[in-house]
Amino acid sequence: MAATAQDSEQSPKGGLAYKWKVLISVIFGIFMVILDTTVVNVAFRTVQQDLGATINEAQWILSIYVLMLGISTPISGYMADRFGLKRTYVIGLSIFVLGSFLCGVAPSIEALVVARAIQGLGGGLSTPLGTAFIYGAFPPNERGKALGVFGIAMVLGPALGPILGGLLVDNDLWRWIFFINVPIGVLGVSLAIRWLKPTQPTGKPKLDVLGLITSTVGFGSVLYAATIAAEQGWESGSVTMWFIIGGISLVLFGLIELFVAKEPLLDLRLFKKPTFTMANLVGWVSVLALFGAEFLLPLYLQVLRGRTALETGFILLPLAIAAGFATPTAGRLYDKIGPRPLIVTGYAILILNTWQLSKLQADTSIGWIMFLLALRGLALGMTVQTTFVTALSDVELPKVPRGSALINATRQVIQSIGVAVLATILASTTSVATKEFQEDSQARAAENAQAGVATAAFGLCETPGVDPAKNLPAGMEQAPAAVQDQVRSSIQLACAEQVAGFEKTYHFTFYVAIIALVLGLFLPGWPLKWVGRGGTAGAAAAASH
Known part of the structure; x- marks a missing residue:
C-alpha cells in the first residue's frame, strides 16, 4: 500500500534519497491546501462586495470548503486502497488545482461556491494521503523528524494566509488568492508524478455505501451546524436541527462501521x-x-x-x-x-x-x-x-x-x-x-462600501493614530x-x-x-x-x- 521504509534508503548514487523526494513533493502539494484555510477569510468582505452577494450567500464561500473537506476526507483511505495511494493523491491535488483556477475566474457568487466545493473535495482527498506517503517513506526511527519538518508547512500555511491575503486584497487582487495556488499546485502534482513511487491497490475493496451516506450526512451536518452556530446561536432551531441530524447520522455511521460493513470506510x-x-x-x-x-x-x-x-x-x-x-x-x-x-x-x-x-x-x-x-x-x-x-x-x-x-x-x-x-x-x-x-x-460600513466610499479602520478600544477622545466610527465626525x-x-x-x-x-x-x-x-x-x-x-x- 505505502512505500516501505526500506524503499526510502534506495537512491541513485549521489542523488537525493527517495524519502526526501517524498517529503519535498508532499510539502509543495499540501502547503497550498493548508494555506487556503485562512487566506480566503481576509478577502471575504471584498469578494462579497465585488460579486454583489449578501452576507448569507457569501458565507457559503467559507462553509462549503469546510464541508467538502469533512465529507471527502473519510473516503480518502478507501480510494487509496482501491486505486492506489499515488494515483489517489495526485488526483486529489489535481482536483484542488482545478478548483483554485475556477475560483479565480468565477463570474458570480454561485460559481465561486461551486469552485470552492471542488477545492474542498481535492483537499480532503490529498491531505491525509500526503501524511501516509511520508510515514511510509521514512524508517521508524525518523518518522517523528519527517512529520516534524512537514509540520512547518502545517503551521506556516495558516499564519501566512492573512498576510498574503491582506497584501492581495489591499492591491485589489483578490482573485490572485486563488490563482497563486495554480503554479504551486502544478509543481506539487509534477513532483508527485515524477518522484513518488506507484503503489499497487490492496485488492478491490468494496465501497461501504451505507458508511459513505451516513458519514457524508453526519460530518457534513455537524460541520454546517458548527459553522452557523457562531452567528445564529446554539438555541437557533436551524442549528439544533442540523446537530441532531448530524449526531444521529454519526451514531448510525459508527454502528455500520463496527457491526455491518465488511470493509468499513x-x-x-x-x-x-x-x-x-x-x-x-x-x-x-x-x-x-x-x-x-x-x-x-x-x-x-x-x-x-x-x-x-x-x-x-x-x-x-x-x-x-x-x-x-x-x-x-x-x-x-x-x-x-x-x-x-x-x-x-x-x-x-x-x-x-x-x-x-x-x-x-x-x-x-x-x-x-x-x-x-x-x-x-x-x-x-x-x-x-x-x-x-x-x-x-x-x-x-x-x-x-x-x-x-x-x-x-x-x-x-x-x-x-x-x-x-x-x-x-x-x-x-x-x-x-x-x-x-x-x-x-x-450596516453603515456595508452601505459605504456599496457606495464606493472607503471606510477607515476603527477599533472599539483604540484606533492607531487616532486621539482616544475622537475615536468614533466613520461618518460620526459631523454628528451633533x-x-x-x-x-x-x-x-x-x-x-x-x-x-x-x-x-x-x-x-x-x-x-x-x-x-x-x-x-x-x-x-x-x-x-x-x-x-x-x-x-x-x-x-x-x-x-x-
Whole structure:
C-alpha cells in the first residue's frame, strides 16, 4: 500500500534519497491546501462586495470548503486502497488545482461556491494521503523528524494566509488568492508524478455505501451546524436541527462501521489500540486549546485594537516562526524520547501562556502580545504534530492511510465545534445594546462600501493614530455633540464587554489545556523506555512485508 521504509534508503548514487523526494513533493502539494484555510477569510468582505452577494450567500464561500473537506476526507483511505495511494493523491491535488483556477475566474457568487466545493473535495482527498506517503517513506526511527519538518508547512500555511491575503486584497487582487495556488499546485502534482513511487491497490475493496451516506450526512451536518452556530446561536432551531441530524447520522455511521460493513470506510476499530486512542484524545483537546484560541486573537486585534488584516497577520507571525522552529525539533526529540515529555512540556507552556492571554486589556502592549504568541508557537510545535505521529505509531503500516483519514476527519469536526463554542462564550458577555450598536456600525460600513466610499479602520478600544477622545466610527465626525457623546458611551461599554468576553473565553481554553496535560501523562515515552514503531505496530508491519 505505502512505500516501505526500506524503499526510502534506495537512491541513485549521489542523488537525493527517495524519502526526501517524498517529503519535498508532499510539502509543495499540501502547503497550498493548508494555506487556503485562512487566506480566503481576509478577502471575504471584498469578494462579497465585488460579486454583489449578501452576507448569507457569501458565507457559503467559507462553509462549503469546510464541508467538502469533512465529507471527502473519510473516503480518502478507501480510494487509496482501491486505486492506489499515488494515483489517489495526485488526483486529489489535481482536483484542488482545478478548483483554485475556477475560483479565480468565477463570474458570480454561485460559481465561486461551486469552485470552492471542488477545492474542498481535492483537499480532503490529498491531505491525509500526503501524511501516509511520508510515514511510509521514512524508517521508524525518523518518522517523528519527517512529520516534524512537514509540520512547518502545517503551521506556516495558516499564519501566512492573512498576510498574503491582506497584501492581495489591499492591491485589489483578490482573485490572485486563488490563482497563486495554480503554479504551486502544478509543481506539487509534477513532483508527485515524477518522484513518488506507484503503489499497487490492496485488492478491490468494496465501497461501504451505507458508511459513505451516513458519514457524508453526519460530518457534513455537524460541520454546517458548527459553522452557523457562531452567528445564529446554539438555541437557533436551524442549528439544533442540523446537530441532531448530524449526531444521529454519526451514531448510525459508527454502528455500520463496527457491526455491518465488511470493509468499513473508516476503521473505527483502531480505537481499540490504547496509544492511538489516547493520542487522538490529546489531539482533539489540543485542537480546542490551540487552534480554537487562535480564532480569538485576530478578532481582538481587529475589532478592539483597530488593526488591519495585514497588520494582524504580521502581529501573529511570531507564532508561526516559533512553531516552525519547534516542530522539527520536537520531531527529532520524539524519535529519541517519545511523546510524553514533549506533550507535558508543551502543555505546561500553554497553560501559563493561556492564563496570560486571559489578562489582555484594551491597552496591552502589542510587543507583549507578540512575545506571548511566540511562546504559544513553541507549545503548538511541541504538541500538534506529536499527537498525530503518536497516534499513527500504533497503526500497522498498510492501515496508515485509513488511520490518517480518521484522525483528520475527527479533528476537523472538533475544531469547527470548538470555534463555535468559543464564539458563543465570547458573545455571552455582550449586552443587547452593544449588539445593536455593532450591527448598526456594520450596516453603515456595508452601505459605504456599496457606495464606493472607503471606510477607515476603527477599533472599539483604540484606533492607531487616532486621539482616544475622537475615536468614533466613520461618518460620526459631523454628528451633533450629543449624538457623539452617546456613541462614545456605547463604544466604551462595547470595549469593556468585549475585553471581559476574551478573558472568559481564554479561561475556558486554560482549563482545556490542563485536561490535555493530564491526558498527555498517559502517553508513552521518557522516563519509561521508548520503542516507537519498534513495538507492536512495528512488528506487525515488519511481518507483513
